[in-house]
Amino acid sequence: MGLEKIILSFFDFVGSLDFNMFGFILGLVLVVFWLFIIGWVWVDSGERTSKRGLRVGYVLLSVFLNIPGLIIYLIIRPSETIEEIYWADLERRYLKYETADLGDCPKCGSQLFPGYVHCTNCGYTIKARCPKCNILVNKDHKYCEFCGFQLRERAVGEEKYPDVKVMEKQITATKEHAVETVESKRTRYKTGHSFVVKLGNAILTPLLSLKKEIQLKKDDLLEKVNKKEEKEEVKQSITNQPVNVSKKEYPKQNQKKKKKKKKKR
Ligand SMILES: [Zn+2]
Ligand SMILES: [Zn+2]
CATH class of the missing domain: 1.20.5 (Single alpha-helices involved in coiled-coils or other helix-helix interfaces)
Known part of the structure:
Protein backbone atom coordinates (compact mmCIF):
# COMPACT_ATOMS: atom_id res chain seq x y z
CA MET A 1 0.00 0.00 0.00
CA GLY A 2 0.99 3.63 -0.50
CA LEU A 3 0.75 4.37 3.23
CA GLU A 4 3.52 1.89 4.11
CA LYS A 5 5.75 3.43 1.51
CA ILE A 6 5.11 6.89 2.83
CA ILE A 7 5.88 5.80 6.42
CA LEU A 8 9.04 3.97 5.30
CA SER A 9 10.22 6.95 3.27
CA PHE A 10 9.53 9.17 6.27
CA PHE A 11 11.77 6.97 8.45
CA ASP A 12 14.38 7.01 5.71
CA PHE A 13 14.18 10.78 5.68
CA VAL A 14 14.54 10.96 9.49
CA GLY A 15 17.48 8.55 9.34
CA SER A 16 19.23 10.59 6.69
CA LEU A 17 18.81 13.89 8.57
CA ASP A 18 22.04 15.55 9.48
CA PHE A 19 21.55 16.38 13.13
CA ASN A 20 24.55 18.69 13.22
CA MET A 21 22.86 20.81 10.58
CA PHE A 22 19.58 20.56 12.46
CA GLY A 23 21.17 21.76 15.69
CA PHE A 24 22.86 24.62 13.84
CA ILE A 25 19.56 25.82 12.34
CA LEU A 26 17.80 25.51 15.70
CA GLY A 27 20.56 27.53 17.35
CA LEU A 28 20.36 30.16 14.61
CA VAL A 29 16.59 30.50 15.06
CA LEU A 30 17.05 30.83 18.83
CA VAL A 31 19.70 33.52 18.40
CA VAL A 32 17.45 35.46 16.00
CA PHE A 33 14.55 35.13 18.43
CA TRP A 34 16.78 36.32 21.29
CA LEU A 35 17.92 39.37 19.31
CA PHE A 36 14.29 40.07 18.40
CA ILE A 37 13.32 40.03 22.10
CA ILE A 38 16.16 42.43 22.94
CA GLY A 39 15.12 44.80 20.17
CA TRP A 40 11.49 44.64 21.17
CA VAL A 41 12.28 45.33 24.85
CA TRP A 42 14.39 48.37 23.83
CA VAL A 43 11.65 49.82 21.62
CA ASP A 44 8.80 49.00 24.00
CA SER A 45 10.59 50.45 27.04
CA GLY A 46 11.28 53.60 25.01
CA GLU A 47 7.54 54.09 24.72
CA ARG A 48 7.06 53.77 28.45
CA THR A 49 9.95 55.64 30.04
CA SER A 50 12.37 58.37 29.02
CA LYS A 51 15.01 57.25 31.53
CA ARG A 52 17.90 55.76 29.57
CA GLY A 53 19.37 53.90 32.55
CA LEU A 54 16.11 52.10 33.21
CA ARG A 55 15.82 51.11 29.57
CA VAL A 56 19.36 49.71 29.57
CA GLY A 57 18.42 47.75 32.72
CA TYR A 58 15.39 46.25 31.00
CA VAL A 59 17.48 45.29 27.97
CA LEU A 60 20.17 43.69 30.16
CA LEU A 61 17.42 41.68 31.82
CA SER A 62 16.42 40.18 28.48
CA VAL A 63 20.04 39.84 27.36
CA PHE A 64 21.01 37.66 30.33
CA LEU A 65 17.73 35.94 31.20
CA ASN A 66 16.19 35.70 27.73
CA ILE A 67 12.54 34.54 27.94
CA PRO A 68 12.28 34.61 31.77
CA GLY A 69 13.82 38.09 31.54
CA LEU A 70 11.14 39.06 29.03
CA ILE A 71 8.43 37.79 31.39
CA ILE A 72 9.93 39.77 34.29
CA TYR A 73 10.05 42.83 32.04
CA LEU A 74 6.39 42.40 31.08
CA ILE A 75 5.52 42.30 34.80
CA ILE A 76 7.60 45.25 35.98
CA ARG A 77 7.36 47.59 32.98
CA PRO A 78 5.29 50.80 33.39
CA SER A 79 1.70 49.88 32.56
CA GLU A 80 1.03 52.93 30.39
CA THR A 81 3.01 54.31 27.51
CA ILE A 82 4.12 57.95 27.66
CA GLU A 83 1.73 58.71 24.81
CA GLU A 84 -1.19 57.13 26.68
CA ILE A 85 -0.44 59.16 29.81
CA TYR A 86 -0.14 62.35 27.76
CA TRP A 87 -3.44 61.85 25.96
CA ALA A 88 -5.27 60.74 29.09
CA ASP A 89 -4.13 63.88 30.92
CA LEU A 90 -4.97 66.11 27.98
CA GLU A 91 -8.41 64.54 27.65
CA ARG A 92 -9.08 64.91 31.38
CA ARG A 93 -8.13 68.60 31.29
CA TYR A 94 -10.15 69.24 28.19
CA LEU A 95 -13.22 67.50 29.58
CA LYS A 96 -12.88 69.51 32.77
CA TYR A 97 -12.76 72.69 30.71
CA GLU A 98 -15.66 71.64 28.50
CA THR A 99 -17.87 70.64 31.42
CA ALA A 100 -16.94 73.55 33.70
CA ASP A 101 -20.40 75.12 33.26
CA LEU A 102 -22.32 71.85 33.52
CA GLY A 103 -22.72 71.73 37.30
CA ASP A 104 -25.86 71.63 39.39
CA CYS A 105 -27.36 74.60 41.20
CA PRO A 106 -25.85 74.70 44.72
CA LYS A 107 -29.22 75.78 46.15
CA CYS A 108 -31.89 73.67 44.43
CA GLY A 109 -29.78 71.09 42.58
CA SER A 110 -31.29 71.60 39.14
CA GLN A 111 -29.12 71.16 36.06
CA LEU A 112 -27.16 74.24 34.88
CA PHE A 113 -26.05 74.83 31.30
CA PRO A 114 -23.16 76.83 29.80
CA GLY A 115 -23.64 80.58 29.99
CA TYR A 116 -26.14 80.56 32.85
CA VAL A 117 -25.78 83.52 35.17
CA HIS A 118 -28.71 82.62 37.38
CA CYS A 119 -30.35 79.30 38.15
CA THR A 120 -33.47 78.96 35.97
CA ASN A 121 -35.29 77.13 38.75
CA CYS A 122 -34.63 79.18 41.88
CA GLY A 123 -32.89 82.32 40.63
CA TYR A 124 -29.69 81.64 42.56
CA THR A 125 -26.79 83.83 41.34
CA ILE A 126 -24.03 81.69 39.82
CA LYS A 127 -21.92 84.37 38.17
CA ALA A 128 -21.29 87.96 39.18
CA ARG A 129 -19.54 90.88 37.53
CA CYS A 130 -15.95 91.51 38.59
CA PRO A 131 -15.83 94.98 40.23
CA LYS A 132 -12.62 95.82 38.39
CA CYS A 133 -13.02 94.53 34.80
CA ASN A 134 -16.82 94.10 34.73
CA ILE A 135 -16.71 90.62 33.18
CA LEU A 136 -19.01 87.86 34.44
CA VAL A 137 -17.01 85.48 36.59
CA ASN A 138 -17.92 82.57 38.84
CA LYS A 139 -18.64 84.20 42.16
CA ASP A 140 -17.04 81.32 44.10
CA HIS A 141 -13.58 81.98 42.66
CA LYS A 142 -11.04 83.69 44.86
CA TYR A 143 -9.53 85.80 42.04
CA CYS A 144 -11.01 87.08 38.80
CA GLU A 145 -9.62 84.91 35.97
CA PHE A 146 -9.45 87.90 33.61
CA CYS A 147 -7.83 90.67 35.65
CA GLY A 148 -6.63 88.94 38.83
CA PHE A 149 -8.73 91.11 41.13
CA GLN A 150 -9.31 89.45 44.51
CA LEU A 151 -13.04 88.72 44.77
CA ARG A 152 -13.22 87.05 48.19
CA GLU A 153 -11.08 85.97 51.11
CA ARG A 154 -11.14 82.25 50.29
CA ALA A 155 -12.09 80.12 47.32
CA VAL A 156 -15.32 78.20 47.89
CA GLY A 157 -14.95 74.46 47.33
CA GLU A 158 -16.59 73.35 44.15
CA GLU A 159 -18.97 71.08 45.99
CA LYS A 160 -19.41 69.59 49.43
CA TYR A 161 -18.00 66.12 49.96
CA PRO A 162 -20.66 63.55 49.10
CA ASP A 163 -21.19 60.63 51.43
CA VAL A 164 -19.41 57.34 50.83
CA LYS A 165 -22.23 55.60 48.95
CA VAL A 166 -22.67 58.46 46.50
CA MET A 167 -18.92 58.62 46.03
CA GLU A 168 -18.71 54.90 45.30
CA LYS A 169 -21.51 55.20 42.79
CA GLN A 170 -19.75 58.11 41.10
CA ILE A 171 -16.46 56.21 40.99
CA THR A 172 -17.97 53.08 39.41
CA ALA A 173 -19.90 55.21 36.94
CA THR A 174 -16.73 57.07 35.99
CA LYS A 175 -14.82 53.80 35.61
CA GLU A 176 -17.50 52.29 33.40
CA HIS A 177 -17.57 55.45 31.33
CA ALA A 178 -13.80 55.40 31.03
CA VAL A 179 -13.75 51.75 29.93
CA GLU A 180 -16.48 52.46 27.39
CA THR A 181 -14.68 55.49 26.01
CA VAL A 182 -11.35 53.70 25.74
CA GLU A 183 -12.78 50.53 24.18
CA SER A 184 -14.91 52.31 21.62
CA LYS A 185 -12.29 54.87 20.62
CA ARG A 186 -9.10 52.95 21.19
CA THR A 187 -7.71 53.60 17.74
CA ARG A 188 -8.26 57.33 17.89
CA TYR A 189 -4.84 58.26 19.24
CA LYS A 190 -2.79 55.38 17.92
CA THR A 191 -0.03 56.23 15.47
CA ASN A 240 51.20 78.59 -23.64
CA GLN A 241 50.27 82.27 -23.74
CA PRO A 242 52.47 84.71 -25.58
CA VAL A 243 54.80 86.81 -23.43
CA ASN A 244 53.32 90.20 -24.25
CA VAL A 245 49.92 89.55 -22.55
CA SER A 246 49.37 92.06 -19.79
CA LYS A 247 50.22 90.76 -16.32
CA LYS A 248 47.07 92.15 -14.81
CA GLU A 249 45.00 89.09 -15.68
CA TYR A 250 46.92 86.64 -13.52
CA PRO A 251 46.25 88.24 -10.15
CA LYS A 252 42.57 88.42 -11.02
CA GLN A 253 42.45 84.72 -11.71
CA ASN A 254 44.24 84.01 -8.49
CA GLN A 255 41.78 86.15 -6.59
CA LYS A 256 38.88 84.27 -8.14
CA LYS A 257 40.36 80.96 -7.07
CA LYS A 258 40.86 82.21 -3.55
CA LYS A 259 37.24 83.32 -3.42
CA LYS A 260 36.12 79.90 -4.61
CA LYS A 261 38.16 78.22 -1.92
CA LYS A 262 36.66 80.44 0.74
CA LYS A 263 33.13 79.69 -0.43
CA LYS A 264 33.69 75.96 -0.40
CA ARG A 265 35.03 76.08 3.10
ZN1 LIG B 1 -31.41 76.68 41.73
ZN1 LIG C 1 -11.82 91.04 36.77
Whole structure:
Protein backbone atom coordinates (compact mmCIF):
# COMPACT_ATOMS: atom_id res chain seq x y z
CA MET A 1 0.00 0.00 0.00
CA GLY A 2 0.99 3.63 -0.50
CA LEU A 3 0.75 4.37 3.23
CA GLU A 4 3.52 1.89 4.11
CA LYS A 5 5.75 3.43 1.51
CA ILE A 6 5.11 6.89 2.83
CA ILE A 7 5.88 5.80 6.42
CA LEU A 8 9.04 3.97 5.30
CA SER A 9 10.22 6.95 3.27
CA PHE A 10 9.53 9.17 6.27
CA PHE A 11 11.77 6.97 8.45
CA ASP A 12 14.38 7.01 5.71
CA PHE A 13 14.18 10.78 5.68
CA VAL A 14 14.54 10.96 9.49
CA GLY A 15 17.48 8.55 9.34
CA SER A 16 19.23 10.59 6.69
CA LEU A 17 18.81 13.89 8.57
CA ASP A 18 22.04 15.55 9.48
CA PHE A 19 21.55 16.38 13.13
CA ASN A 20 24.55 18.69 13.22
CA MET A 21 22.86 20.81 10.58
CA PHE A 22 19.58 20.56 12.46
CA GLY A 23 21.17 21.76 15.69
CA PHE A 24 22.86 24.62 13.84
CA ILE A 25 19.56 25.82 12.34
CA LEU A 26 17.80 25.51 15.70
CA GLY A 27 20.56 27.53 17.35
CA LEU A 28 20.36 30.16 14.61
CA VAL A 29 16.59 30.50 15.06
CA LEU A 30 17.05 30.83 18.83
CA VAL A 31 19.70 33.52 18.40
CA VAL A 32 17.45 35.46 16.00
CA PHE A 33 14.55 35.13 18.43
CA TRP A 34 16.78 36.32 21.29
CA LEU A 35 17.92 39.37 19.31
CA PHE A 36 14.29 40.07 18.40
CA ILE A 37 13.32 40.03 22.10
CA ILE A 38 16.16 42.43 22.94
CA GLY A 39 15.12 44.80 20.17
CA TRP A 40 11.49 44.64 21.17
CA VAL A 41 12.28 45.33 24.85
CA TRP A 42 14.39 48.37 23.83
CA VAL A 43 11.65 49.82 21.62
CA ASP A 44 8.80 49.00 24.00
CA SER A 45 10.59 50.45 27.04
CA GLY A 46 11.28 53.60 25.01
CA GLU A 47 7.54 54.09 24.72
CA ARG A 48 7.06 53.77 28.45
CA THR A 49 9.95 55.64 30.04
CA SER A 50 12.37 58.37 29.02
CA LYS A 51 15.01 57.25 31.53
CA ARG A 52 17.90 55.76 29.57
CA GLY A 53 19.37 53.90 32.55
CA LEU A 54 16.11 52.10 33.21
CA ARG A 55 15.82 51.11 29.57
CA VAL A 56 19.36 49.71 29.57
CA GLY A 57 18.42 47.75 32.72
CA TYR A 58 15.39 46.25 31.00
CA VAL A 59 17.48 45.29 27.97
CA LEU A 60 20.17 43.69 30.16
CA LEU A 61 17.42 41.68 31.82
CA SER A 62 16.42 40.18 28.48
CA VAL A 63 20.04 39.84 27.36
CA PHE A 64 21.01 37.66 30.33
CA LEU A 65 17.73 35.94 31.20
CA ASN A 66 16.19 35.70 27.73
CA ILE A 67 12.54 34.54 27.94
CA PRO A 68 12.28 34.61 31.77
CA GLY A 69 13.82 38.09 31.54
CA LEU A 70 11.14 39.06 29.03
CA ILE A 71 8.43 37.79 31.39
CA ILE A 72 9.93 39.77 34.29
CA TYR A 73 10.05 42.83 32.04
CA LEU A 74 6.39 42.40 31.08
CA ILE A 75 5.52 42.30 34.80
CA ILE A 76 7.60 45.25 35.98
CA ARG A 77 7.36 47.59 32.98
CA PRO A 78 5.29 50.80 33.39
CA SER A 79 1.70 49.88 32.56
CA GLU A 80 1.03 52.93 30.39
CA THR A 81 3.01 54.31 27.51
CA ILE A 82 4.12 57.95 27.66
CA GLU A 83 1.73 58.71 24.81
CA GLU A 84 -1.19 57.13 26.68
CA ILE A 85 -0.44 59.16 29.81
CA TYR A 86 -0.14 62.35 27.76
CA TRP A 87 -3.44 61.85 25.96
CA ALA A 88 -5.27 60.74 29.09
CA ASP A 89 -4.13 63.88 30.92
CA LEU A 90 -4.97 66.11 27.98
CA GLU A 91 -8.41 64.54 27.65
CA ARG A 92 -9.08 64.91 31.38
CA ARG A 93 -8.13 68.60 31.29
CA TYR A 94 -10.15 69.24 28.19
CA LEU A 95 -13.22 67.50 29.58
CA LYS A 96 -12.88 69.51 32.77
CA TYR A 97 -12.76 72.69 30.71
CA GLU A 98 -15.66 71.64 28.50
CA THR A 99 -17.87 70.64 31.42
CA ALA A 100 -16.94 73.55 33.70
CA ASP A 101 -20.40 75.12 33.26
CA LEU A 102 -22.32 71.85 33.52
CA GLY A 103 -22.72 71.73 37.30
CA ASP A 104 -25.86 71.63 39.39
CA CYS A 105 -27.36 74.60 41.20
CA PRO A 106 -25.85 74.70 44.72
CA LYS A 107 -29.22 75.78 46.15
CA CYS A 108 -31.89 73.67 44.43
CA GLY A 109 -29.78 71.09 42.58
CA SER A 110 -31.29 71.60 39.14
CA GLN A 111 -29.12 71.16 36.06
CA LEU A 112 -27.16 74.24 34.88
CA PHE A 113 -26.05 74.83 31.30
CA PRO A 114 -23.16 76.83 29.80
CA GLY A 115 -23.64 80.58 29.99
CA TYR A 116 -26.14 80.56 32.85
CA VAL A 117 -25.78 83.52 35.17
CA HIS A 118 -28.71 82.62 37.38
CA CYS A 119 -30.35 79.30 38.15
CA THR A 120 -33.47 78.96 35.97
CA ASN A 121 -35.29 77.13 38.75
CA CYS A 122 -34.63 79.18 41.88
CA GLY A 123 -32.89 82.32 40.63
CA TYR A 124 -29.69 81.64 42.56
CA THR A 125 -26.79 83.83 41.34
CA ILE A 126 -24.03 81.69 39.82
CA LYS A 127 -21.92 84.37 38.17
CA ALA A 128 -21.29 87.96 39.18
CA ARG A 129 -19.54 90.88 37.53
CA CYS A 130 -15.95 91.51 38.59
CA PRO A 131 -15.83 94.98 40.23
CA LYS A 132 -12.62 95.82 38.39
CA CYS A 133 -13.02 94.53 34.80
CA ASN A 134 -16.82 94.10 34.73
CA ILE A 135 -16.71 90.62 33.18
CA LEU A 136 -19.01 87.86 34.44
CA VAL A 137 -17.01 85.48 36.59
CA ASN A 138 -17.92 82.57 38.84
CA LYS A 139 -18.64 84.20 42.16
CA ASP A 140 -17.04 81.32 44.10
CA HIS A 141 -13.58 81.98 42.66
CA LYS A 142 -11.04 83.69 44.86
CA TYR A 143 -9.53 85.80 42.04
CA CYS A 144 -11.01 87.08 38.80
CA GLU A 145 -9.62 84.91 35.97
CA PHE A 146 -9.45 87.90 33.61
CA CYS A 147 -7.83 90.67 35.65
CA GLY A 148 -6.63 88.94 38.83
CA PHE A 149 -8.73 91.11 41.13
CA GLN A 150 -9.31 89.45 44.51
CA LEU A 151 -13.04 88.72 44.77
CA ARG A 152 -13.22 87.05 48.19
CA GLU A 153 -11.08 85.97 51.11
CA ARG A 154 -11.14 82.25 50.29
CA ALA A 155 -12.09 80.12 47.32
CA VAL A 156 -15.32 78.20 47.89
CA GLY A 157 -14.95 74.46 47.33
CA GLU A 158 -16.59 73.35 44.15
CA GLU A 159 -18.97 71.08 45.99
CA LYS A 160 -19.41 69.59 49.43
CA TYR A 161 -18.00 66.12 49.96
CA PRO A 162 -20.66 63.55 49.10
CA ASP A 163 -21.19 60.63 51.43
CA VAL A 164 -19.41 57.34 50.83
CA LYS A 165 -22.23 55.60 48.95
CA VAL A 166 -22.67 58.46 46.50
CA MET A 167 -18.92 58.62 46.03
CA GLU A 168 -18.71 54.90 45.30
CA LYS A 169 -21.51 55.20 42.79
CA GLN A 170 -19.75 58.11 41.10
CA ILE A 171 -16.46 56.21 40.99
CA THR A 172 -17.97 53.08 39.41
CA ALA A 173 -19.90 55.21 36.94
CA THR A 174 -16.73 57.07 35.99
CA LYS A 175 -14.82 53.80 35.61
CA GLU A 176 -17.50 52.29 33.40
CA HIS A 177 -17.57 55.45 31.33
CA ALA A 178 -13.80 55.40 31.03
CA VAL A 179 -13.75 51.75 29.93
CA GLU A 180 -16.48 52.46 27.39
CA THR A 181 -14.68 55.49 26.01
CA VAL A 182 -11.35 53.70 25.74
CA GLU A 183 -12.78 50.53 24.18
CA SER A 184 -14.91 52.31 21.62
CA LYS A 185 -12.29 54.87 20.62
CA ARG A 186 -9.10 52.95 21.19
CA THR A 187 -7.71 53.60 17.74
CA ARG A 188 -8.26 57.33 17.89
CA TYR A 189 -4.84 58.26 19.24
CA LYS A 190 -2.79 55.38 17.92
CA THR A 191 -0.03 56.23 15.47
CA GLY A 192 -0.37 52.88 13.70
CA HIS A 193 3.37 52.13 13.68
CA SER A 194 3.96 48.56 14.70
CA PHE A 195 7.04 47.34 16.54
CA VAL A 196 8.55 45.95 13.35
CA VAL A 197 8.31 49.35 11.61
CA LYS A 198 9.96 51.07 14.58
CA LEU A 199 12.76 48.47 14.75
CA GLY A 200 13.27 48.85 11.01
CA ASN A 201 13.52 52.63 11.35
CA ALA A 202 15.94 52.26 14.27
CA ILE A 203 18.22 50.10 12.14
CA LEU A 204 17.82 51.99 8.85
CA THR A 205 18.24 55.58 10.13
CA PRO A 206 21.95 55.22 11.13
CA LEU A 207 22.68 53.30 7.92
CA LEU A 208 21.08 56.02 5.79
CA SER A 209 23.00 58.77 7.57
CA LEU A 210 26.22 56.77 7.05
CA LYS A 211 25.40 56.53 3.35
CA LYS A 212 24.87 60.31 3.19
CA GLU A 213 28.23 60.94 4.87
CA ILE A 214 30.01 58.67 2.41
CA GLN A 215 28.30 60.49 -0.47
CA LEU A 216 29.41 63.86 0.95
CA LYS A 217 33.02 62.66 1.26
CA LYS A 218 32.91 61.41 -2.32
CA ASP A 219 31.67 64.80 -3.49
CA ASP A 220 34.47 66.51 -1.56
CA LEU A 221 37.10 64.29 -3.18
CA LEU A 222 35.65 64.94 -6.64
CA GLU A 223 35.75 68.70 -5.98
CA LYS A 224 39.40 68.53 -4.91
CA VAL A 225 40.33 66.55 -8.03
CA ASN A 226 38.47 69.08 -10.20
CA LYS A 227 40.31 71.96 -8.51
CA LYS A 228 43.69 70.34 -9.18
CA GLU A 229 42.77 69.84 -12.82
CA GLU A 230 41.68 73.47 -13.06
CA LYS A 231 44.99 74.66 -11.62
CA GLU A 232 46.95 72.54 -14.03
CA GLU A 233 44.91 73.87 -16.93
CA VAL A 234 45.57 77.43 -15.82
CA LYS A 235 49.31 76.75 -15.55
CA GLN A 236 49.33 75.25 -19.00
CA SER A 237 47.43 78.19 -20.43
CA ILE A 238 49.89 80.55 -18.73
CA THR A 239 52.87 78.79 -20.24
CA ASN A 240 51.20 78.59 -23.64
CA GLN A 241 50.27 82.27 -23.74
CA PRO A 242 52.47 84.71 -25.58
CA VAL A 243 54.80 86.81 -23.43
CA ASN A 244 53.32 90.20 -24.25
CA VAL A 245 49.92 89.55 -22.55
CA SER A 246 49.37 92.06 -19.79
CA LYS A 247 50.22 90.76 -16.32
CA LYS A 248 47.07 92.15 -14.81
CA GLU A 249 45.00 89.09 -15.68
CA TYR A 250 46.92 86.64 -13.52
CA PRO A 251 46.25 88.24 -10.15
CA LYS A 252 42.57 88.42 -11.02
CA GLN A 253 42.45 84.72 -11.71
CA ASN A 254 44.24 84.01 -8.49
CA GLN A 255 41.78 86.15 -6.59
CA LYS A 256 38.88 84.27 -8.14
CA LYS A 257 40.36 80.96 -7.07
CA LYS A 258 40.86 82.21 -3.55
CA LYS A 259 37.24 83.32 -3.42
CA LYS A 260 36.12 79.90 -4.61
CA LYS A 261 38.16 78.22 -1.92
CA LYS A 262 36.66 80.44 0.74
CA LYS A 263 33.13 79.69 -0.43
CA LYS A 264 33.69 75.96 -0.40
CA ARG A 265 35.03 76.08 3.10
ZN1 LIG B 1 -31.41 76.68 41.73
ZN1 LIG C 1 -11.82 91.04 36.77
